[in-house]
Amino acid sequence: MSTGFNRTDALVITSLLFLILLINRLALSTRGHRLPPGPSRIPFLGNLHQVPLVDQQKTFAEWMQKYGDVIYIELFSKPFLIVSSVQAAQDLMEKRASKYSDRPYFLLLREFVMTKPLMIFMSYDNRYRRLRRWYQGSLENKAVLEGYRPVQTREIGRLLSSLMETSEDFISHIKRFNGAVMLDIAYGHRVTSVDDEFMIFADKTIATITALGSFAATLVDFFPIMKYLPSWMPGSGFKKQAVRGKEMWDAMEDIPYQKLRNAMESDSVKRSFTTFMLDEVSHDGKLTEDDEIDVKGSATLMYAAGVDTSMTSLSTLMLAMTIYPEVARKAQAEIDQVVGLSRLPDLSDRDVLPYVESIVKEVYRWNPPAPLGVPHCVRDDDNYRGYDIPGGSMIVPNVWAMSRDSALYPDPEAFRPERFEGLDANATSLLDPRKYVFGFGRRICPGRYLADSSVWLVTASILATMNVGRARDAAGHEIVPAPSFKNGIISHVDPFVCTILPRSERAVRLIEELVAHSAENPIV
Numbered sequence: 001m002s003t004g005f006n007r008t009d010a011l012v013i014t015s016l017l018f019l020i021l022l023i024n025r026l027a028l029s030t031r032g033h034r035l036p037p038g039p040s041r042i043p044f045l046g047n048l049h050q051v052p053l054v055d056q057q058k059t060f061a062e063w064m065q066k067y068g069d070v071i072y073i074e075l076f077s078k079p080f081l082i083v084s085s086v087q088a089a090q091d092l093m094e095k096r097a098s099k100y101s102d103r104p105y106f107l108l109l110r111e112f113v114m115t116k117p118l119m120i121f122m123s124y125d126n127r128y129r130r131l132r133r134w135y136q137g138s139l140e141n142k143a144v145l146e147g148y149r150p151v152q153t154r155e156i157g158r159l160l161s162s163l164m165e166t167s168e169d170f171i172s173h174i175k176r177f178n179g180a181v182m183l184d185i186a187y188g189h190r191v192t193s194v195d196d197e198f199m200i201f202a203d204k205t206i207a208t209i210t211a212l213g214s215f216a217a218t219l220v221d222f223f224p225i226m227k228y229l230p231s232w233m234p235g236s237g238f239k240k241q242a243v244r245g246k247e248m249w250d251a252m253e254d255i256p257y258q259k260l261r262n263a264m265e266s267d268s269v270k271r272s273f274t275t276f277m278l279d280e281v282s283h284d285g286k287l288t289e290d291d292e293i294d295v296k297g298s299a300t301l302m303y304a305a306g307v308d309t310s311m312t313s314l315s316t317l318m319l320a321m322t323i324y325p326e327v328a329r330k331a332q333a334e335i336d337q338v339v340g341l342s343r344l345p346d347l348s349d350r351d352v353l354p355y356v357e358s359i360v361k362e363v364y365r366w367n368p369p370a371p372l373g374v375p376h377c378v379r380d381d382d383n384y385r386g387y388d389i390p391g392g393s394m395i396v397p398n399v400w401a402m403s404r405d406s407a408l409y410p411d412p413e414a415f416r417p418e419r420f421e422g423l424d425a426n427a428t429s430l431l432d433p434r435k436y437v438f439g440f441g442r443r444i445c446p447g448r449y450l451a452d453s454s455v456w457l458v459t460a461s462i463l464a465t466m467n468v469g470r471a472r473d474a475a476g477h478e479i480v481p482a483p484s485f486k487n488g489i490i491s492h493v494d495p496f497v498c499t500i501l502p503r504s505e506r507a508v509r510l511i512e513e514l515v516a517h518s519a520e521n522p523i524v
């Protein structure tokens with residue numbers, strides 16, 4: 001929730017808006033609310049002065065010790081509910097889903113950048129439900145998910161072989177893996193090189209848009225009147241950056257879509273999420289303007305929402321394997337014993353590799369890719385545990401705090417897959433981080449099964465074939481990286497070094513066979 005404004009901006013804006021805020025605050029405080037506990041507020045700013053610009057999830061988790069798992073704060077006059085336990089998150093966003101499934105109005109993004117309707121920003125209405133059905137048809141259907149296996153397997157072959165060639169670029173290789181899987185599924189586009197034009201452009205676009213500020217966190221989100229500021233006025237700089245973001249996002253939506261449409265006119269094309277959506281909407285080959293907006297936006301969103309999140313889990317895996325080599329060794333022994341050395345593990349082995357499963361869970365828990373989730377919004381006034389929750393409050397799930405619950409996860413900062421071993425069914429379900437890292441209720445991540453299968457497949461394949469180890473400094477001392485993650489919507493892993501070497505000649509042959517098999521059996 002960084003506000004991204006400087007002191008000059010604040011002075012100008014303050015004088016313009018103080019009166020409006022005063023009226024707003026008066027309206028809120030005279031409603032006789034019994035609000036949930038939270039740090040005390042000051043006039044005008046509310047709690048803004050107490051919310052740090054970095055690692056907000058950690059401050060919110062500290063507040064939890066004092067105020068509990070449901071905390072009320074205001075930033076300027078906007079009401080926020082910070083929800084820090086799985087129980088409260090499920091009570092509100094799952095059991096009361098009819099009220100808690102909207103999104104807050106992200107003004108900067110919606111009015112300046114992604115100006116056409118986009119599912120992730122939509123309220124839970126009929127249009128949203130139609131798009132959600134498209135995602136369900138392509139991402140939550142067992143048979144369809146199985147149809148993606150050949151793409152995942154081909155890309156794992158390329159990932160492993162790139163890791164053998166240039167292990168120092170492991171982060172780019174992982175990124176390429178996720179990008180290639182998503183582009184194939186979204187558009188049927190096959191990535192053949194790390195310099196794939198679309199992938200590079202898409203990454204730049206996402207970085208440009210992310211740099212504008214986190215969700216609903218820029219000053220204009222708090223003071224909508226700022227959108228009318230002329231561009232010469234202090235405080236209006238966001239407009240210029242947003243225009244650039246919009247140009248890039250529009251191109252990211254148009255380019256792969258137009259390429260596919262052109263190909264469809266002259267040739268038969270590979271089935272993909274986009275062709276599936278086009279089949280759903282066009283009965284006589286024609287599309288309405290809204291249909292086209294929805295198809296283009298949904299395909300682009302699939303890529304934008306799917307790449308950095310999964311990539312964060314896989315780079316977290318590499319970091320954990322570097323810091324905790326004994327975990328990798330234990331998993332390798334399990335794979336060698338159960339799967340053997342003559343083939344790579346596949347998803348049919350998942351149930352018989354419990355330690356690998358525990359590693360995947362610990363990866364999600366240790367560094368949840370979206371530490372503060374994606375906020376929901378409560379439609380109407382509500383009451384929870386005797387407290388009033390004002391309609392329109394932004395609901396922020398503190399996923400990071402859930403992952404640090406020491407009653408469930410003793411010594412939570414340690415990467416310890418053993419915490420998931422030997423549990424009964426009840427405890428297994430209670431501790432499973434997939435209950436919160438993918439969000440809640442009707443807005444839960446539709447890509448979770450695909451993401452989880454990719455994370456598992458890559459984890460098992462790397463462990464089966466590679467030794468991830470510690471690099472050495474000039475003096476020959478091992479470099480043990482610190483677990484350090486970036487601040488922001490996505491908790492990217494900070495750069496670190498490691499070594500990655502094939503485990504054996506046999507592992508090298510397995511990788512070569514996989515690559516050769518994919519080349520001989522192209523996916524049609």
Ligand code: HEM
Pocket residue numbers: 119120121135139301302303305306307309310313369370373374375376437438439440441442443444445446447448450451452
């Ligand atoms: C480890 C990987 C991933 C994580 C941790 C993750 C996490 C999340 C979270 C926390 C949300 C917000 C849910 C909520 O509002 O309660 C979300 C939404 C979403 N995710 Fe994912 N995600 C991942 C991978 C993917 C993939 C691979 C795709 C696409 C194939 C995807 C597509 C989406 C979409 C479209 C939404 C918006 C849903 C809506 O607004 O209703 N995600 N994800």
